[in-house]
Amino acid sequence: MRVLVTGVSGTIGSAVARALRGRGHTVVGTVTAPGRPVPEGVEPLVADLFDPSALSATAARVDAAVHAASSNDERAGELDGIVVESLLSAFQGTGKALVYTSGLWLHGDTGDEPATEVSPFAPPMVVAWRPALEQVLVDAAAERGVRTVRIRPGLVYGDGRGYVPMLLSPQEDADGTVIRHLGDGSNRWSVVHADDLGELYASAVESAPGGSVYLGTNEDSVLVRDAAKVVAARVGARIERWDPTAAQQYWSVLVEAFMLDQVAGSAKARADLGWVPSRPGLLEDLAAN
Numbered sequence: 001m002r003v004l005v006t007g008v009s010g011t012i013g014s015a016v017a018r019a020l021r022g023r024g025h026t027v028v029g030t031v032t033a034p035g036r037p038v039p040e041g042v043e044p045l046v047a048d049l050f051d052p053s054a055l056s057a058t059a060a061r062v063d064a065a066v067h068a069a070s071s072n073d074e075r076a077g078e079l080d081g082i083v084v085e086s087l088l089s090a091f092q093g094t095g096k097a098l099v100y101t102s103g104l105w106l107h108g109d110t111g112d113e114p115a116t117e118v119s120p121f122a123p124p125m126v127v128a129w130r131p132a133l134e135q136v137l138v139d140a141a142a143e144r145g146v147r148t149v150r151i152r153p154g155l156v157y158g159d160g161r162g163y164v165p166m167l168l169s170p171q172e173d174a175d176g177t178v179i180r181h182l183g184d185g186s187n188r189w190s191v192v193h194a195d196d197l198g199e200l201y202a203s204a205v206e207s208a209p210g211g212s213v214y215l216g217t218n219e220d221s222v223l224v225r226d227a228a229k230v231v232a233a234r235v236g237a238r239i240e241r242w243d244p245t246a247a248q249q250y251w252s253v254l255v256e257a258f259m260l261d262q263v264a265g266s267a268k269a270r271a272d273l274g275w276v277p278s279r280p281g282l283l284e285d286l287a288a289n
Contacts, residue, residue, distance in 0.1 A: 007069025015198030185225025
């Protein structure tokens with residue numbers, strides 16, 4: 001298949017592209033500017049995804065699409081809406097696959113009972129717009145002849161990329177090197193290695209049924225303070241609690257999302273698509289990177 005991947009330079013998009021290429025598919029990937037790095041063998045497409053016509057010509061020449069791009073700011077919902085509607089219009093009546101990147105944050109605090117695809121929504125403000133867009137995709141599978149698939153990843157990590165190493169990056173102050181975690185660090189992050197997630201997306205492109213949704217996460221959640229300890233041990237730093245109110249100066253509305261306590265499983269993806277995460281866990285990855 002010839003597959004369009006938006007945001008192919010990003011953590012998720014690049015992993016998806018590698019997985020698709022590894023299965024013999026051709027990948028066209030959007031980038032924001034010429035010269036942006038892309039995985040080997042990917043055909044780069046410079047595109048302004050806020051332009052509703054940016055993908056029209058390319059969408060007519062591909063067999064499937066994965067939307068993995070994000071503006072990573074307050075315009076993220078706007079961008080997703082534009083891209084989704086553009087691809088739904090281009091794919092209408094064709095049965096082509098459109099795989100959309102949602103997120104586990106939609107389920108809010110889960111407590112000790114692992115979230116599943118049917119768990120209630122309780123999204124933090126930063127993704128409060130996303131349930132409505134997911135419904136658009138569900139409706140499109142039934143009414144517009146597009147094989148839509150929604151994937152809700154946990155926090156994505158791998159090779160030093162993603163939010164986790166950014167949140168736990170070493171800082172220097174008058175007393176030396178410090179690792180700060182939000183609050184007391186007792187909340188749990190449900191996580192997934194980017195390359196495992198890429199394989200899930202590739203399987204979804206190939207065979208997931210229209211209207212389906214999958215959580216993309218390792219089975220084991222990680223205590224935030226345990227992740228901080230691993231990084232601190234690696235770099236020889238002390239650990240401090242970071243007041244969430246103070247952290248909002250740097251992370252704004254994302255603080256609420258980072259402080260969610262989440263446990264989730266991926267039984268549906270394993271059963272339906274044969275997905276088996278096999279990459280190193282978060283703590284092992286942080287120890288190495």
